[in-house]
Amino acid sequence: SYVLTQPPSVSVAPGKTATITCGGSNIESKSVHWYQQRPGQAPVVVISNDNDRPSGIPERFSGSNSGNTATLTISRVEAGDEADYFCHVWDTDSGHQSVFGTGTKVTVL
Amino acid sequence: EVQLVESGGGLARPGRSLRLSCAASGFIFDDYALHWVRQGPGKGLEWVSGINWKSDKIVYADSVRGRFTISRDNAKNSLYLQMSNLKPEDTALYYCARSDGFIVEAGFFDHWGRGALVTVSS
Numbered sequence: 001s002y003v004l005t006q007p008p009s010v011s012v013a014p015g016k017t018a019t020i021t022c023g024g025s026n027i028e029s030k031s032v033h034w035y036q037q038r039p040g041q042a043p044v045v046v047i048s049n050d051n052d053r054p055s056g057i058p059e060r061f062s063g064s065n066s067g068n069t070a071t072l073t074i075s076r077v078e079a080g081d082e083a084d085y086f087c088h089v090w091d092t093d094s095g096h097q098s099v100f101g102t103g104t105k106v107t108v109l
Numbered sequence: 110e111v112q113l114v115e116s117g118g119g120l121a122r123p124g125r126s127l128r129l130s131c132a133a134s135g136f137i138f139d140d141y142a143l144h145w146v147r148q149g150p151g152k153g154l155e156w157v158s159g160i161n162w163k164s165d166k167i168v169y170a171d172s173v174r175g176r177f178t179i180s181r182d183n184a185k186n187s188l189y190l191q192m193s194n195l196k197p198e199d200t201a202l203y204y205c206a207r208s209d210g211f212i213v214e215a216g217f218f219d220h221w222g223r224g225a226l227v228t229v230s231s
Contacts, residue, residue: 001171033217035154042204042221043154054219086154088217096168096214098144098156 002091004101011107018074020104022087025068030089032070034063038083046085047072074106082108111135111220113205118225121195129225131188131205139163139183142208144218145190147201147227157203158190161213168213173199195229202226 005023012018022032032050035043045054047063050070060075074081087101117129131143144159158169158179167179178191188205203225206218 031215035218037154042223043218044221045217045219048209048217048219084153088154090215092214095171097170098159098168098214100146100154100156103153 001095001097002089002093002099004087004089004099006085006087006101006104008102009105009107011109012074012077013109014077014079016077018077018081018106020072020074020085020087020106022070022072022101023068024070024089027068027070027089028066030065030091032063032065033088034061034072035086035088036081036083037086043086077106077108079108082106111207113207113220113222115203115205115222115225118203118227120228120230122231123196123229125195126191126193127195127227129190129192129203129205129227131190131222133186133188133205133207136207138186140211142211142213142216143181143188144206144208144213145179145188146204146206146218146221147199148204148224149198149201152201155201159208159213160188162211166213192227195227197229200227200229 034047037043050065051063112134114132121127142161145157176194205222207220209216209219
């Protein structure tokens with residue numbers, strides 16, 4: 001089955017840039033989506049289809065996807081960005097499964 | 110406003126069954142594929158199952174295939190998950206999630222419910 005690997009945690013100072021990676025075999029061939037989950041809340045999509053921002057998501061959130069790594073970048077980090085972040089793809093090559101990454105806890109120092 | 114409200118969670122003994130429901134409102138229900146996603150205590154997200162708009166394409170995670178059955182009733186704007194032969198590792202918060210389109214094996218989850226807690230324990 002397809003595996004997506006994320007760093008367990010990322011720490012960043014307010015106003016700086018947070019970079020969260022999502023590693024998967026030839027992930028550039030797939031559309032990658034990113035979700036933010038604040039404590040006690042349901043996930044919210046922040047980036048869809050590699051680098052599209054849904055309505056209402058700040059421009060500070062951006063995405064990229066190349067080779068074996070997709071990346072979520074949060075610029076000018078704010079305290080409210082502290083949350084868990086998950087990447088997500090569809091693995092249609094084997095078994096038609098939807099797969100989430102292992103998740104990254106972003107801590108704002 | 111899109112709303113997804115799960116119900117039917119609770120405590121179940123190993124080997125027993127439980128049925129979750131998800132009541133939808135605020136959108137044209139049969140225009141969208143729907144999914145169940147779960148999250149174990151202190152764990153990450155795990156996709157469980159998805160169903161397309163007309164119920165002729167259904168997909169399951171390997172971990173639940175053969176034990177769980179997803180269905181929908183477009184006349185009632187409702188999604189269901191029948192869970193059988195429950196195991197302790199099925200303990201999780203189960204979210205109902207809407208796909209961004211009618212195709213089940215693609216896209217992202219653009220709206221989520223608040224979840225229904227299922228605990229499997231003897």
